Amino acid sequence: MPSVAVKLYSVFFKFLLKHRLQNRIQSPLDESSNPYGVTTRPEESVSASNPSFTDGVATKDIHIDPFTALSIRIFLPESSLSPPEQPEPRSFQQDDPNSLNHRRNSYGTPNIGAPRNDPRRSSFEGLNLRSDNNVYRGYSPLPQNCQKLPIMLQFHGGGWVSGSNDSVASDFFCRRIAKLCDVIVVAVGYRLAPENKYPAAFEDGLKVLNWLGKQANLAECSKSMGSGARGVGAEFTKAEVQRHIVDAFGASMVEPWLAAHGDPSRCVLLGVSCGANIADYVARRAVEAGRLLDPVKVVAQVLMYPFFIGNVPTQSEIKLANSYIYDKAMCLLAWKLFLPQEEFSLDHPAANPLIPDRSPPLKLMPPTLTVVAEHDWMRDRAIAYSEALRKVNVDAPVLEYKDAVHEFATLDMLLKTPQAQACAEDIAIWVKKYISLRGHEFSY
Numbered sequence: 153m154p155s156v157a158v159k160l161y162s163v164f165f166k167f168l169l170k171h172r173l174q175n176r177i178q179s180p181l182d183e184s185s186n187p188y189g190v191t192t193r194p195e196e197s198v199s200a201s202n203p204s205f206t207d208g209v210a211t212k213d214i215h216i217d218p219f220t221a222l223s224i225r226i227f228l229p230e231s232s233l234s235p236p237e238q239p240e241p242r243s244f245q246q247d248d249p250n251s252l253n254h255r256r257n258s259y260g261t262p263n264i265g266a267p268r269n270d271p272r273r274s275s276f277e278g279l280n281l282r283s284d285n286n287v288y289r290g291y292s293p294l295p296q297n298c299q300k301l302p303i304m305l306q307f308h309g310g311g312w313v314s315g316s317n318d319s320v321a322s323d324f325f326c327r328r329i330a331k332l333c334d335v336i337v338v339a340v341g342y343r344l345a346p347e348n349k350y351p352a353a354f355e356d357g358l359k360v361l362n363w364l365g366k367q368a369n370l371a372e373c374s375k376s377m378g379s380g381a382r383g384v385g386a387e388f389t390k391a392e393v394q395r396h397i398v399d400a401f402g403a404s405m406v407e408p409w410l411a412a413h414g415d416p417s418r419c420v421l422l423g424v425s426c427g428a429n430i431a432d433y434v435a436r437r438a439v440e441a442g443r444l445l446d447p448v449k450v451v452a453q454v455l456m457y458p459f460f461i462g463n464v465p466t467q468s469e470i471k472l473a474n475s476y477i478y479d480k481a482m483c484l485l486a487w488k489l490f491l492p493q494e495e496f497s498l499d500h501p502a503a504n505p506l507i508p509d510r511s512p513p514l515k516l517m518p519p520t521l522t523v524v525a526e527h528d529w530m531r532d533r534a535i536a537y538s539e540a541l542r543k544v545n546v547d548a549p550v551l552e553y554k555d556a557v558h559e560f561a562t563l564d565m566l567l568k569t570p571q572a573q574a575c576a577e578d579i580a581i582w583v584k585k586y587i588s589l590r591g592h593e594f595s596y
Contacts, residue, residue: 154476154527154557161565162476162557169311169478173485176313176346189221189343189352192316197564199323205230209327213318214407216363220343222356225317227330227337232413234299302418302451302587303364303410304335305434307342307357309425309559311459311478311486317341321564325576329422332580335587336414338364342430345490350502353490357430358437364416365448371411372447418587421453422579424562425478426486428458429502435520439512452586454579456523457558458534461487462504463497466532475529476557483530505537515544521582522548523575525556551578 154162192198201211208230215223306329308315308322316322317339330337342356410416423431431453438450461469461483473480491500499507522538524531531552541548553560553571560566561575 154555158476158557158566165477166479166482169314170482170485173311173313173482173489176489177485186347188219189348191221191223191341191343192318193314193344196314196316197320198316198318199320201225201318207327209330211323211327212409217356217359220352220356221341222343222359223317223341224360225323225326225339225341226407226409227326227339228409228413229301229330229334229336231331231334232299232301232336298412300415301413302333302335302420303414303416304329304333304337304420304422304583305357305360305364305431306337306339307421307423307427307430308339309427309459309562310344311483312345312353312426312490313486314344319564321562321567324564324567325424325562328573328576329579332576333420333583333587335420335583336410340430345486349492350490350495350500353426354430354433354502357434361419361434361438361445361448361450364410364414364419365445367407367410368414368416368447370406374406374411416448419448419450420583420587421450422456423454423458424456425559426459426490428455429460431455432458432505433502435518436512439516439518450518452519452521452583454521454523454583455534455537456561457525457528457530458505458522458537459483460503460505460530460533460537461498462506462533463499466536468529468532472527472529472531475527477563478528478530478558480529504533506533506540513544514541515546517541517546519547519586521579522550523561523579524550524552525558525560526552526554527556528558530558549582551575 201213203210203212210228210230211225212228213223213225215221306317306322306326308317308319310316318341322339326337326339329335338360340357340360342353345353421431421435423429432455435450435453438445438448469480487498487503488496491497491502498504501507501510520538520541522534524534535550535552538548538550553575556571557566560569561572566572
């Protein structure tokens with residue numbers, strides 16, 4: 153059973169959440185009065201972005217859509233500033249079959265024990281990636297000296313009506329994932345209900361994925377234009393090349409952190425609670441788009457206690473309907489605020505992943521890790537979705553945590569528990585199977 157502290161917190165949490173949901177239902181908004189939308193609530197505790205590598209991760213906020221409130225927060229781990237791993241030249245005369253050092257170096261940090269005059273080390277130090285106060289300057293270093301990291305899109309929870317990508321809890325969780333998985337986390341600040349009902353949040357998630365592809369293509373254009381200019385004797389600075397792209401295409405300037413360190417061909421989706429529903433939707437649209445998303449490729453997704461529901465109740469929905477943190481009655485209120493009145497159904501495609509004739513076929517879905525909690529009434533439907541994926545030969549394991557409640561690894565009060573840390577580590581182990589470069593699959 154959950155601890156006494158969790159039980160007491162659950163009572164307090166449910167009281168506040170129920171009060172807020174009922175107030176929003178009783179005070180309907182004129183949706184046409186605020187098409188811009190909101191991505192956070194006044195009562196939300198927010199963590200400011202910090203471009204210095206505090207706790208090993210630098211962050212910045214970007215507003216990517218001028219017509220809506222859609223924004224992102226980028227979490228760049230300090231490991232991205234390391235020089236790219238280079239294969240050591242083999243020397244059959246120096247190989248010692250009885251030594252473990254060669255094997256250890258092939259999986260660990262390549263520069264351990266490197267001399268101070270190592271040419272790779274010198275080229276890295278010459279990049280000057282930080283200023284005197286340890287702040288990342290934000291420009292793009294030379295591509296050959298950049299450590300390219302996978303990109304993880306993270307969608308926060310909050311029952312469609314609360315939560316944000318810059319909350320204290322979300323910031324802590326994303327920092328932890330960025331370091332453990334060694335990825336660039338892009339936390340999506342999608343629009344909340346009831347100001348913006350379905351499909352606003354889902355469209356925002358897909359819009360960010362398309363934005364990643366656009367950024368990758370603009371970065372490639374910037375490199376090719378810069379090299380072309382040098383070939384004909386013209387002299388363009390990096391800033392001038394980027395301004396030229398803005399003028400020619402009417403597009404935003406290349407985002408320097410992603411251009412320098414991001415590898416969109418290794419993209420992972422991670423969704424928390426209702427954010428898992430968004431992640432699954434984005435994965436489906438990515439499968440349908442196929443090569444139209446190039447160079448972005450979704451290689452895996454992680455669904456953490458997804459917000460699934462359906463008209464026919466599962467055993468856990470009956471037995472645990474009044475469970476901790478989020479009970480079924482409150483979730484129904486959240487769905488009423490999120491879905492348009494004329495579309496409301498518990499078997500809506502946004503709510504039930506197992507409705508028949510849903511596209512694309514499940515066999516085309518990316519590998520999917522599902523995290524569930526023992527005392528979460530939504531667990532059975534998430535497990536059933538995972539089983540359906542495994543039946544069509546999709547790698548879809550389930551991690552179930554004993555005595556855990558909904559959002560046990562992401563809720564502010566529970567973030568620092570050993571179980572939350574263990575969950576993040578388990579996610580990192582599985583994710584690295586699909587994002588590690590060939591030859592380094594067991595680097596974790």
